[in-house]
Amino acid sequence: MKPDQIPSSSSPLAGSHFDTATETLLQPSGLDVAALQGVLGNMMSHKVDYADLYFQYSRAESWGLEEGQVKSGNFSIDQGVGVRAVSGEKTAFAYSDDINLPALQQAANATKAIAAIGAEQSTSAIQRIDAPQLYIPQDPIASLSAEAKVKLLERLEGYARKADPRITQVMASIAGEYEVIMIARHDGMMAADVRPLVRLSIQVIAEANGRREQGSAGGGGRFDYAYFTDEVLQDYAQKAVHQALVNLEARPAPAGSMTVVLGSGWPGILLHEAIGHGLEGDFNRKGSSAFSNAIGQQVAARGVTVVDDGTIANRRGSLNIDDEGNPTQRTVLIEDGFLRGYIQDSLNARLMGMPMTGNARRESYAHIPMPRMTNTYMLNGNMAPEDIIKSVKKGLYAANFGGGQVDITSGKFVFSAAEAWMIEDGKLTYPVKGATLIGNGPEVLKRVSMIGNDMALDSGVGTCGKEGQSVPVGVGQPTLRIDGLTVGGTL
Numbered sequence: 001m002k003p004d005q006i007p008s009s010s011s012p013l014a015g016s017h018f019d020t021a022t023e024t025l026l027q028p029s030g031l032d033v034a035a036l037q038g039v040l041g042n043m044m045s046h047k048v049d050y051a052d053l054y055f056q057y058s059r060a061e062s063w064g065l066e067e068g069q070v071k072s073g074n075f076s077i078d079q080g081v082g083v084r085a086v087s088g089e090k091t092a093f094a095y096s097d098d099i100n101l102p103a104l105q106q107a108a109n110a111t112k113a114i115a116a117i118g119a120e121q122s123t124s125a126i127q128r129i130d131a132p133q134l135y136i137p138q139d140p141i142a143s144l145s146a147e148a149k150v151k152l153l154e155r156l157e158g159y160a161r162k163a164d165p166r167i168t169q170v171m172a173s174i175a176g177e178y179e180v181i182m183i184a185r186h187d188g189m190m191a192a193d194v195r196p197l198v199r200l201s202i203q204v205i206a207e208a209n210g211r212r213e214q215g216s217a218g219g220g221g222r223f224d225y226a227y228f229t230d231e232v233l234q235d236y237a238q239k240a241v242h243q244a245l246v247n248l249e250a251r252p253a254p255a256g257s258m259t260v261v262l263g264s265g266w267p268g269i270l271l272h273e274a275i276g277h278g279l280e281g282d283f284n285r286k287g288s289s290a291f292s293n294a295i296g297q298q299v300a301a302r303g304v305t306v307v308d309d310g311t312i313a314n315r316r317g318s319l320n321i322d323d324e325g326n327p328t329q330r331t332v333l334i335e336d337g338f339l340r341g342y343i344q345d346s347l348n349a350r351l352m353g354m355p356m357t358g359n360a361r362r363e364s365y366a367h368i369p370m371p372r373m374t375n376t377y378m379l380n381g382n383m384a385p386e387d388i389i390k391s392v393k394k395g396l397y398a399a400n401f402g403g404g405q406v407d408i409t410s411g412k413f414v415f416s417a418a419e420a421w422m423i424e425d426g427k428l429t430y431p432v433k434g435a436t437l438i439g440n441g442p443e444v445l446k447r448v449s450m451i452g453n454d455m456a457l458d459s460g461v462g463t464c465g466k467e468g469q470s471v472p473v474g475v476g477q478p479t480l481r482i483d484g485l486t487v488g489g490t491l
Contacts, residue, residue, distance in 0.1 A: 380453050457474055
């Protein structure tokens with residue numbers, strides 16, 4: 001959307017997000033728009049290409065229940081401001097947990113060290129960016145009392161224990177965050193956002209015949225705790241119990257090259273790790289990605305289309321604006337097998353001569369932004385999932401994933417399957433345990449031979465790490481058949 005001109009520096013910033021951010025972040029310290037313009041103007045007195053101020057207030061909590069008792073509880077409040085200047089490829093960054101004018105000025109002076117003294121660069125009149133409202137600006141922490149949060153976890157535990165007598169241990173946790181941010185840039189852009197985030201998780205342990213196996217489930221998004229109805233709690237409990245009981249019956253996984261079918265939804269984490277990171281702009285600008293200099297080239301099997309979309313309402317990985325104040329968007333990365341673009345922030349987009357995609361993200365005011373994924377997923381194909389499984393003579397069906405790792409430069413990855421089954425003569429015959437998928441991201445994309453029509457997003461549990469920073473993300477995909485993937489097992 002086009003920015004709206006603010007009549008004067010003393011005029012209040014209209015809109016609920018701006019009202020909340022101004023009242024939370026600026027007014028307590030006596031700051032106003034004129035003060036922010038002065039700080040930015042001081043930074044631009046040197047040869048600086050870009051400068052911004054990132055204000056943040058966050059309140060977070062978590063509760064943990066184990067064996068019917070609250071075993072952990074945490075609550076934190078944090079606030080501060082990050083000050084950044086960019087000159088060419090160089091970035092100077094300083095931050096303070098005090099939001100006041102002297103701290104801002106001191107941080108701004110520190111950032112000027114990267115640029116030589118030169119002609120003064122002008123700053124623009126303040127403009128307000130109005131972004132789409134993808135989630136309600138509510139405080140999830142205040143949506144339930146402490147007693148109600150504990151009762152919610154107790155109900156979740158009860159559903160899991162009632163599901164099967166073999167469940168011997170249940171661990172459940174709930175977490176909520178309320179975040180208010182405001183961004184002011186040297187070009188006059190000013191934006192604000194109010195970001196709720198909740199997550200509920202359950203882990204169970206099942207025991208039978210001397211074996212102990214675990215299962216887990218959960219979900220969340222950008223809303224408050226009212227989302228976790230009894231129906232949702234029962235669904236999480238049933239999924240965790242199912243996974244644990246399946247693993248009780250699992251046999252050792254085979255090893256070798258074979259056809260692998262990936263389930264829909266959370267297995268998209270493999271797509272996120274093995275391919276998504278390689279499509280981030282900083283890796284490609286530096287030439288360290290397996291996808292560097294490949295735009296326009298075929299990098300995947302025909303029919304494979306991958307998008308990053310930060311505009312899906314209420315999703316864990318969605319944002320009204322990125323952490324540079326730009327509205328998020330839906331970016332097609334791979335289209336029908338051909339590489340179309342990268343995930344960009346302002347620095348890498350400028351240096352690469354490419355458009356920004358609204359993917360600048362940072363963990364907090366104490367971190368610099370980087371190009372990061374939001375909700376990354378593969379679009380539907382035209383195959384029924386059951387027909388994909390029927391097409392496999394012998395192979396592995398990976399229904400759910402645990403952890404994994406990837407080398408961005410080479411694209412090589414290793415992922416462990418949390419729930420997997422053998423496929424024999426087109427049928428799921430028995431569960432297996434200890435299966436790991438080993439491969440190369442770009443090569444795996446070329447070996448996709450069937451794409452299902454059942455694309456699903458994950459339930460809202462993903463957290464992505466990069467260079468020491470963690471941010472919430474979403475993943476998704478339809479059922480996929482991949483030919484000739486290496487499976488590590490125990491046989």
